[in-house]
Amino acid sequence: MSDTKLSKALTSPRTRALTLCGALVAALFGVAAFVPLPYTITWPGLTADTLGSYEDKPVLTITGAPLRTTEGELRMVTITATNPGQKNTFWRSMQAWFDPKEAVRPTETVYPESNPVKADEATAAQMAESQDAATAAALNYLRLSPDQVKVKVDLGAVGGPSAGQMLALGIVDKLAGDGKGGDLTGGLTVAGTGTIEADGTVGPVGGVPLKTQAAARDGATVFLLPKDECSDAKVNTPKSLRLVPVGTLGEAVSALEALKSGGSVPSC
Numbered sequence: 001m002s003d004t005k006l007s008k009a010l011t012s013p014r015t016r017a018l019t020l021c022g023a024l025v026a027a028l029f030g031v032a033a034f035v036p037l038p039y040t041i042t043w044p045g046l047t048a049d050t051l052g053s054y055e056d057k058p059v060l061t062i063t064g065a066p067l068r069t070t071e072g073e074l075r076m077v078t079i080t081a082t083n084p085g086q087k088n089t090f091w092r093s094m095q096a097w098f099d100p101k102e103a104v105r106p107t108e109t110v111y112p113e114s115n116p117v118k119a120d121e122a123t124a125a126q127m128a129e130s131q132d133a134a135t136a137a138a139l140n141y142l143r144l145s146p147d148q149v150k151v152k153v154d155l156g157a158v159g160g161p162s163a164g165q166m167l168a169l170g171i172v173d174k175l176a177g178d179g180k181g182g183d184l185t186g187g188l189t190v191a192g193t194g195t196i197e198a199d200g201t202v203g204p205v206g207g208v209p210l211k212t213q214a215a216a217r218d219g220a221t222v223f224l225l226p227k228d229e230c231s232d233a234k235v236n237t238p239k240s241l242r243l244v245p246v247g248t249l250g251e252a253v254s255a256l257e258a259l260k261s262g263g264s265v266p267s268c
Contacts, residue, residue, distance in 0.1 A: 040110040041088055041096045042103045042207060044214035045078035047191060048155060050163075050170030057154045060170050064149040067174050072185025074170050075220055076155075076163035077193050077211040084111040084119040100236045103210055123159025130161040136198035137164075137249050138171035149175070162205035164196030165224060168249050169256075178257055186260035191215035192224030192252075200249035204228045209235040216241045222259065224252055230268035243268040 048054040051070045082088060084107060088096075096102035111119040131153040139146050151171055155163065169192075173184040184190075193211050195203040204226045215223050216238035225233050227245040237243065244259075245266050246252040258265045 038107050039088055039093050039104050040081050040084070040086075040107045041093065042079045042081040042105060042110065042210060043101055044210045044217065045080035046158070047075040047077045047214050047218045047220075048158070049073040049075050050166050051173060051185075054154065054158075055156045057156075059154060060167070060174060061152040061154070062149065062171065062174055065144065065175055068177050068183075070173050070177070070185075071183050072187045073189040073191075073220075074166050074173060074185060075189065075191040075215065075218060076166040077191050077214050078158060078160070078162070079207040079210045079214070081110050083116055085116045101210075101213060103207070109206070120159065124157075126161040127155065127159045127163070130164040130195065131167060133196050133198050134164045134167035135171060137196050137200045138168045138175070140198065141168075141172060141200055141249050141253075142176055144175070160205075161195045162193045162207075162211075165194035165202050165226075165246075165249070165252060166192050168196050168200075169224075169252060172249070172253065178253075178260070182260070184253060184256045186256070188221055188259070189219045190222045190224065190256065191218070191220035192222075194224070194226045194246075196249065202226050202246055202248055202252065206232075208233045209237075212237050212241055212243075222256075224255070225268075233268055 048059060050059045051072070051074050053059060093104050096104045135151040136146065139149055153167060169184060177183050193205050193208065195205055197203070208225055208229045209232060212223055212233060213236065221240060222242050222244060223233070224244050224246055227247045230243070230245050233243050244255050245268055246255055255265055
């Protein structure tokens, strides 16, 4: 193409229109990258041994029955999230989307309330309900009366319902162990997640791919999880972690006993 023809092509109305459209699209993408979106970014959070202490206070304080000296650990696991009032940009959300150590979720699925104060109150209420359910499940499993045995749980400001299963196991281990003079853990560091009902039913909680990373980071080699979340748990599972799905508190106790004895253990 001659210089004259090239000049005409570059200055033609069609070329100018395409150039303008391209500039507008680029500008829109540039603005969109920094527009706040209703998504929350989450990543592996803290873990706490329900048989031990958290923030220098015992997680479980049990009165009204003799207690055992335990070995091993039963760690509840959390995820950490951006604040409920924080709007993350498209660019930041895309970074988290491609990072295996982070996840992006609609804010309403992480926080039951959008107001930060109400969100904290809601998650604190969920934790209180979880603690009561864990106590009831453990005492029901052991056939002990709540009128005689009292359980106090202290996990500081940690909220939400997902510690239920591990709190219940901690109570069982402190009161009865495996029922044969041994520990439920067999001396291992066991982590896990799952809600719990007073009848011992273990339910799904979400965020399992991040929780397995937190568990492995803090030394766990076994991870107890609700049966319904096996497929999610397989995403980015640390190689050092053995996934053990359960549906009830009784199944969790049986799985831990099988791990110690070399018996058949459920797997994902």
